[in-house]
Structure formats: C-alpha cells, structure tokens
Amino acid sequence: MALLVEFPPHRPPLTAVENRLKVLRAMRNWSQAELADRLDVSRQAVNAIETGKYDPSLPLAFKLARLFDMPIEEIFDDGFEGSNHD
Amino acid sequence: MALKDQTMTDTGKPAKRPMSPRRKRYLTAIGLSLAIGGLIGIWKRAVNPAAQDTSPSVSGLLFLGDATLTTGFAIGASVLWAIGLAICIPLFHRSVDDHEERALLWAGLAAWYAFALAAPVWWLLHGASLAPPVDAMLLFTGSIIVNAVVYLWFKFR
Numbered sequence: 001m002a003l004l005v006e007f008p009p010h011r012p013p014l015t016a017v018e019n020r021l022k023v024l025r026a027m028r029n030w031s032q033a034e035l036a037d038r039l040d041v042s043r044q045a046v047n048a049i050e051t052g053k054y055d056p057s058l059p060l061a062f063k064l065a066r067l068f069d070m071p072i073e074e075i076f077d078d079g080f081e082g083s084n085h086d
Numbered sequence: 087m088a089l090k091d092q093t094m095t096d097t098g099k100p101a102k103r104p105m106s107p108r109r110k111r112y113l114t115a116i117g118l119s120l121a122i123g124g125l126i127g128i129w130k131r132a133v134n135p136a137a138q139d140t141s142p143s144v145s146g147l148l149f150l151g152d153a154t155l156t157t158g159f160a161i162g163a164s165v166l167w168a169i170g171l172a173i174c175i176p177l178f179h180r181s182v183d184d185h186e187e188r189a190l191l192w193a194g195l196a197a198w199y200a201f202a203l204a205a206p207v208w209w210l211l212h213g214a215s216l217a218p219p220v221d222a223m224l225l226f227t228g229s230i231i232v233n234a235v236v237y238l239w240f241k242f243r
Contacts, residue, residue: 007196040106044241045185057184
C-alpha cells in the first residue's frame with residue numbers, strides 16, 4: 001500500500017549527506033535569496049539543499065566550494081570516516 | 087575565480103545585481119507560454135458562443151470537451167500550440183537549475199505512470215462495454231494535473 005501513495009518510493013541513500021550551507025551562509029549574513037543570486041539558482045534550490053531535501057549536482061557543489069573558498073568536503077559530509085584504501 | 091573574488095570580500099548587503107541571462111530566459115519562456123495559452127483561450131472564447139456565457143474556468147473545461155471547432159481556430163490554435171511549445175520548451179529547459187530539473191524529471195515520470203496506469207485500464211473496460219470510449223483529452227488532463235502536483239511538491243516542499 002505504501003508504494004501506491006509514496007512517490008518516489010523510499011530508497012535508502014548510499015550515504016546520508018549533510019551540509020554546512022546554512023551556517024556558512026549565516027556567517028556571511030547572506031539571505032537564501034542572495035546566495036541563490038550568487039549561484040544563479042533559485043531560492044528554492046538553496047532552501048532544499050540547506051534542509052537536506054536535495055543533494056546538489058557535482059557542478060553546483062563545485063560552484064559552492066569556490067564561492068565559500070573551501071573544499072567540497074568541508075561543506076558536505078557523507079559521514080565516511082574510513083580509508084579509501086581498505 | 088572571478089566569482090570568488092567578487093563575493094568573498096562582500097559580507098554586507100550586496101547591491102542589486104542585474105538579472106542573470108538564465109533567469110531572463112526562464113521568465114521569457116514562462117511569459118511566452120502564458121501568452122500563448124492565454125491567446126488560445128481568448129480566441130476559443132471569442133469563436134465559441136457557448137463559452138461566452140460561462141466563467142473563464144468553466145470555459146476552460148469546455149475547451150477540452152468534444153464541441154465542434156471552426157476550421158480557422160483549429161488550425162490556428164494547433165499551429166500556435168505546436169510552434170509555441172517548440173520554442174518555449176528548449177528555452178525553459180536551458181534555463182532551469184538542477185533542483186528544478188529534478189522536480190521536472192520526477193513530475194514527468196509520475197505523469198507518464200498516471201497515463202500508463204489509466205489508459206490501458208480504461209481501454210480494457212471499454213472493450214467489455216464497462217466504460218465509455220477512451221477520451222484522450224481527459225487522459226491528457228489527468229497526466230498534466232499529476233505532473234503539476236508532483237512538480238510543485240518537489241519544487242516548493
């Protein structure tokens with residue numbers, strides 16, 4: 001029954017990605033609209049990223065990293081703490 | 087790099103920036119679509135006396151009915167719809183950001199599923215005289231409604 005009412009059907013993500021966008025934006029006293037303007041995306045896109053409802057595309061993540069002058073990993077965190085060489 | 091230099095030193099209220107080319111294209115595509123839809127609606131209302139006695143919303147529903155249309159309106163509206171959409175659709179899709187693109191993709195898929203579920207069922211039921219003949223415009227309207235609801239949910243939730 002859940003499948004009939006839930007669209008898209010729930011699919012657990014490989015990893016839950018969190019981000020510091022709201023904090024970084026607040027540190028610069030930018031509104032969501034101002035940040036959206038600087039990224040040339042809609043305000044809804046910024047809000048969706050901040051609230052974790054949407055993970056940005058790689059190009060947009062790079063754009064954010066350049067805007068905040070920090071590596072992508074310092075903005076987005078997938079919780080992975082192991083080694084890539086395990 | 088220019089973007090970084092421009093923004094990292096500016097922590098105050100930024101000056102009002104000019105509208106980006108992406109946003110201009112976006113608003114142009116939406117405005118053009120609304121103009122085409124409005125024009126077809128007004129034209130239909132003008133050539134259909136029955137529609138003039140009703141409110142615009144009821145007139146809109148009558149538009150999807152099977153009332154006889156004048157040849158001039160049928161050809162003109164078809165050309166406006168086909169050429170107008172052929173111009174607006176690429177303009178719009180070149181302008182959406184990737185958040186909206188995702189909303190559009192899910193909305194399009196949901197609309198297709200709504201159609202794929204409803205159309206064969208209706209056709210089968212009609213084959214056994216359990217339902218009236220399949221109405222393509224009703225299926226189209228249903229798909230569009232599903233599309234709009236899913237799009238708005240993904241875009242504004």
